[in-house]
Amino acid sequence: MSTNKPIKAGPTKAFFVRMLTRDIDLADAILDLLDNCVDGVVRELKRLKTPSKNGSPYKGYWAKIQATPDGFEIWDNCGGIPQDIAEKSAFMLGRTDFTRDSDIETVGMYGIGMKRAIFKMGRHSVVVSQPDSGPYKVEIPPEWLDDEPSDSDQVDNSKNPWQLELVRVGKRLPDNGTKITVTQLNYGIGRQFDNDKSPFLADLEKEISRHYALILERGFAVTLNGTRIKPVSLKLLAPETFGATRGPAVEPYVLTGKVGDIQVDLVVGFYRPLATEAELEDEELVASSRENAGWTVICNNRVVLFNDKTSKTGWGTKGVTPGYHNQFISIAGVVSFRSTNSMNLPLNTTKRGIDTSSEIYHLVLNYMREGLKKFTSFTNRWKKNEEATQEAFSTLQSRRPAEIVKLAKAGTLTKGRTHKELSYYSPDLPTPEEKQKQRRICFAADQKDIELVAEHYFDDREHDRSDVGRRCFDESLKRAKRGLQ
Ligand SMILES: Nc1ncnc2c1ncn2[C@@H]1O[C@H](COP(=O)(O)OP(=O)(O)OP(=O)(O)O)[C@@H](O)[C@H]1O
Ligand SMILES: [Mg+2]
Known part of the structure; x- marks a missing residue:
């Protein structure tokens, strides 16, 4: 006679608390919390039907991070976690509803970021959130992180070890938003939050200034231990009118269009005039300018790769593009992917890198190489003669990539070769006159x-x-x- 016997088959807390947290950098875990704040703003803007404020839709929204050896806190005014979401899913480890937010450009995908970040940092946490319906608190005490001893051979189905409690609180936050506090920091975390012992916070500031460059530029305010973080510049040189000279001109290469549900916008060109031989001999100048060259890849407004100079972004493709070297220090490109279905973005699971097997990324990479090649060839052609290009640069201005795409669209674009939904502008760059007759x-x-x-x-x-x-x-x-x- 056979007897059916329930056996244990669920996950353990240790899996989430000890293992999952190893795969993510501390900085990336904190960026996950900031991503949640920004997603919060995106939901608020939709909910409140806020009209765009002159290219600064995030104005008025903020996130304040306090990181000290005693604890970590992130506080935002980004609308709060709706109570039904908190009750049904926000504190679960993993998403239940993959269709939520299917009409807005968020990056939350897996339902793990907030919890993973909390567990990475410490053993005691409190989330206070205030949506429209009023404030509440969810505490994750240290005991919750431990598994029940598993030596008993009885399976007790009456207890749910994954339950937490939501408590309505009387004290209101000044604005609707969320405040997450983590204390009892894990070994090594407090040291990283100490400026005297670790460069971590300085590096984090730099990462935030890059990762949220677009969002900060559009008005979102992030402070780290009281200091407001400034965005890095992603501007490129471009004329007011594309194709105005009816002859060769220094203009960026632009690609724009929607493939499926993904909006692609690409701009590549120069962010500064060509570097002269004398400038290239100046090691300090080269070291400081080098940071500004390369490809930046953006997904739903988050910078995923910043000024990349590797084959991942099309540098050094045999027979097509040269590898990066200092001569190309003036070249920069920005490519943005946007979709209301964040699963379709070419993001890897940590969201701080590209999923190189993504189909859309491969398609766009061909255009990235084509555009890049134009500017490496131009740089090569004017080598040792850089000063002669100064006039062609003199009429250009530093502009945001989105503005450049708009200006290019006002001119004439060519339909993409393989995808008619894409169109591009490929400039006719000046070539040196009768260069072959010139001798040194x-x-x-x-x-x-x-x-x-x-x-x-x-x-x-x-x-x-x-x-x-x-x-x-x-x-x-x-x-x-x-x-x-
Ligand atoms: N600061 C916040 N403001 C508003 N809502 C938030 C905030 N932080 C978390 N949430 C809510 O909690 C949910 C869970 O967050 P969590 O980061 O764990 O997962 P996710 O963002 O859905 O997916 P991912 O794992 O890809 O980040 C979010 O989907 C969001 O609804
Ligand atoms: Mg998240």
């Missing part, structure tokens, strides 16, 4: 003589030597043309 003249002269000639032409014995040589040549050329000796 190079010779050494006595220093005293150089100083004498420099004084003669420029009233300055120390004047730049290449200018002095050029002036001598120009004068001789004038005389030669007039048939003079």
Whole structure:
């Protein structure tokens, strides 16, 4: 006779508390909490039907992070967690409803970020949230993180070890929002929250300024231990009108369109004029400018890759594009993917990297390479002659990528080769005139003589030597043309 016997088959708390938290960096865990704040704003904007405030839709919304060796707190005014969501799913480990938020551009996908971040940092946490319906509190005490001893062979189905309590509280937050406090920090976390012992907080500030560059620029305020974080610049040089000169001009390459439910916008070009030979010899300048070159990839307004210079973004593809080197220090590109279905974005599971197997990313990568190639070729063609391009750059202005896409759309775009939903603008960049006929003249002269000639032409014995040589040549050329000796 067979007897049916219930056996244990659920997850353990230790799995979530000890294992899952190992796969994520502390900084990424904190960014997950900030992502929740921003998703909160996106939901609020939809709920309140807020009209866009001149390109600053996030204005008035903030998140304040306090991280000290004693504890961690993140407090926002981003609308709060609706009580029914808190009751049904927000505190579960994993999402139950994958269709929620299917009409807005959020990044919450898996239903794990908030809990993983809390468990990563410490053993005691309190979430106070205030949606429209009023404030409540959910506490996760240290004992909750421990599993029941598993030595008993009896399965007790009456107890649910995964339950928490939501308690309505009387004290209101000044604005609707959420405050998460984590104390009893885990080993090593407090040390990282101590500026005297660790560079962690300085690095976190940098990561936030990059990851939320677009969102901060559009008005969202993030403070870290009281200091407001400034966004990095993602601007590129572009003219007011595309195709205005009817001839070659320095303009960015632009791709825009919607493939399925993913809006793609790509801009690549120069963020500064070409670096001259003298500039490239200046190690400090090269080191500081290097950070600004490369590809930035953005998904639902979050920067996922920042100024990448690897094959992931199309650099160094055999036979197509060269690998990054300092000569290309003026080139930058920004590509943005937006979708109300965040699962379709080319994001990896930590959301801080690209899912390189994504179909949409591969499709766009071809255009990224094509655009990039234009600007590496231009840089190569004008090598040692960079100053001659200065005039072509003089009419350009630093502009946000979204503005550049708008300006390019006002001109004439070409339909994509494989996907007609995409259209692009591929500029006709200037080429050096009769460069093949140009030759370099190079010779050494006595220093005293150089100083004498420099004084003669420029009233300055120390004047730049290449200018002095050029002036001598120009004068001789004038005389030669007039048939003079
Ligand atoms: N600061 C916040 N403001 C408003 N709602 C929040 C906030 N933090 C969390 N939530 C709510 O709690 C839910 C659970 O958050 P959690 O980060 O664990 O998962 P998720 O954002 O849905 O998915 P992911 O694991 O991809 O981040 C969110 O979906 C959201 O509804
Ligand atoms: Mg989340």
